[in-house]
Amino acid sequence: MAQKIAEEVYWTGVNDYTNDLFEGIWPIPDGVTINSYIVRGDKTAIIDIVKSSGGGSSASLNQQFKSVGIEPEHIDYIILNHLEPDHTGFLPVLHKYCPNAEIITSKKGVKLVEAFYHISENIRGVGDGDTLDLGKGKILHFYDIPNVHWPETMVTFEESTGVLFSCDAFGSFGAFKGTIFADEIPKEDIAFFEGETLRYYANIVAAFSAFVLKAIDKLGSLLDKIKIIAPSHGLIWRNPMEIIERYQRYANYANDYGEPEITVIWGSMYSNTEVMLRAILRGIAKEGVKVTIHKVPETHVSNVLASAWRSAGIVIGMPTYEYSVFPPMAYVLDLMKLKRFKHKKVMRFGSYGWVGGAEKGFEERIKNLNWDVDSILEFQGGPTNEDLRIAEEKAAEFARSIKEIPKKLIS
Numbered sequence: 001m002a003q004k005i006a007e008e009v010y011w012t013g014v015n016d017y018t019n020d021l022f023e024g025i026w027p028i029p030d031g032v033t034i035n036s037y038i039v040r041g042d043k044t045a046i047i048d049i050v051k052s053s054g055g056g057s058s059a060s061l062n063q064q065f066k067s068v069g070i071e072p073e074h075i076d077y078i079i080l081n082h083l084e085p086d087h088t089g090f091l092p093v094l095h096k097y098c099p100n101a102e103i104i105t106s107k108k109g110v111k112l113v114e115a116f117y118h119i120s121e122n123i124r125g126v127g128d129g130d131t132l133d134l135g136k137g138k139i140l141h142f143y144d145i146p147n148v149h150w151p152e153t154m155v156t157f158e159e160s161t162g163v164l165f166s167c168d169a170f171g172s173f174g175a176f177k178g179t180i181f182a183d184e185i186p187k188e189d190i191a192f193f194e195g196e197t198l199r200y201y202a203n204i205v206a207a208f209s210a211f212v213l214k215a216i217d218k219l220g221s222l223l224d225k226i227k228i229i230a231p232s233h234g235l236i237w238r239n240p241m242e243i244i245e246r247y248q249r250y251a252n253y254a255n256d257y258g259e260p261e262i263t264v265i266w267g268s269m270y271s272n273t274e275v276m277l278r279a280i281l282r283g284i285a286k287e288g289v290k291v292t293i294h295k296v297p298e299t300h301v302s303n304v305l306a307s308a309w310r311s312a313g314i315v316i317g318m319p320t321y322e323y324s325v326f327p328p329m330a331y332v333l334d335l336m337k338l339k340r341f342k343h344k345k346v347m348r349f350g351s352y353g354w355v356g357g358a359e360k361g362f363e364e365r366i367k368n369l370n371w372d373v374d375s376i377l378e379f380q381g382g383p384t385n386e387d388l389r390i391a392e393e394k395a396a397e398f399a400r401s402i403k404e405i406p407k408k409l410i411s
């Protein structure tokens with residue numbers, strides 16, 4: 001059922017519990033919301049729509065629209081802030097209900113409407129600062145925020161209510177648990193939503209961190225006018241600075257070290273690397289640094305990326321596999337490179353059988369990431385007691401260097 005978020009502004013999205021992988025990659029066991037909004041003046045606009053499944057059925061569309069007293073055929077404008085199909089997949093169906101509705105998107109978006117949906121008429125490409133007057137004081141302003149998340153992305157700002165429809169920016173995974181507003185969630189659920197915001201950021205937005213900072217900078221002149229941030233995924237923020245500052249911190253992890261914490265990512269074929277892992281963990285524990293441990297391939301890379309994005313320190317434990325990097329770790333490293341996981345302090349260890357080879361593959365994968373690799377501990381076969389003593393000592397030294405990094409997040 002639609003819900004009012006401001007005067008004549010309604011949320012009409014869906015809680016997607018289909019358990020599909022988001023983007024065909026990322027698990028969403030606790031769902032995700034695909035938010036869509038209706039703004040009514042004399043004319044009616046729908047801002048972002050939904051994908052073709054997960055509640056985006058014709059029946060649910062009718063029900064949602066009727067709950068705010070309008071018929072889908074009375075939509076005058078379909079505003080598409082971003083053309084990725086999670087926000088546009090339902091366009092062909094919606095377009096049949098309201099064939100006369102004008103599609104409004106960024107200038108770059110026009111081409112994608114045609115490419116994805118083969119619709120080329122009645123589309124307006126708007127530019128930075130353009131406005132659309134819906135009547136009754138409802139004026140929509142459009143601002144390009146390229147590459148948050150695709151090059152064509154824009155945001156829409158409704159002046160009279162101060163609602164910023166920010167699309168992927170300021171979004172998160174995790175379906176609503178009863179309220180759509182961040183300020184109404186019970187304190188027991190705060191950690192869940194913070195975790196899902198970080199995982200969404202690390203999985204979807206991280207590679208575009210420089211553009212996130214540019215977008216926040218660009219929206220700076222609007223900051224005192226923004227009263228509500230209504231993203232296309234996740235909670236709606238009536239305290240906008242809370243999510244803006246969180247995104248700013250996440251984005252800045254790409255420019256500096258993250259939090260003084262360590263993410264340990266490890267995999268082992270016959271437990272030789274695992275034996276050294278225990279010594280490494282003892283060393284870290286001595287220094288009392290927060291550590292998150294992921295075994296690969298058992299842990300999904302989505303979760304690995306989330307804690308690794310936040311952590312200043314990364315410890316990688318893996319054996320050499322066929323003269324190169326252990327394949328599950330190669331997958332993690334390739335994604336870290338793709339997502340531009342820069343500025344990390346790193347320690348690496350692992351076993352090899354004959355001549356090694358993990359180092360070469362590792363170096364190739366982390367090129368240009370500005371990783372500060374403090375120590376590499378490789379051993380043939382199983383580690384000796386002396387290897388383990390050195391590993392524990394080096395891990396403690398590594399943890400001390402992480403402790404010196406200033407904390408940035410409050411929680």
Ligand code: FEO
Pocket residue numbers: 082084086087149150168232233
């Ligand atoms: Fe939620 Fe980039 O789409």
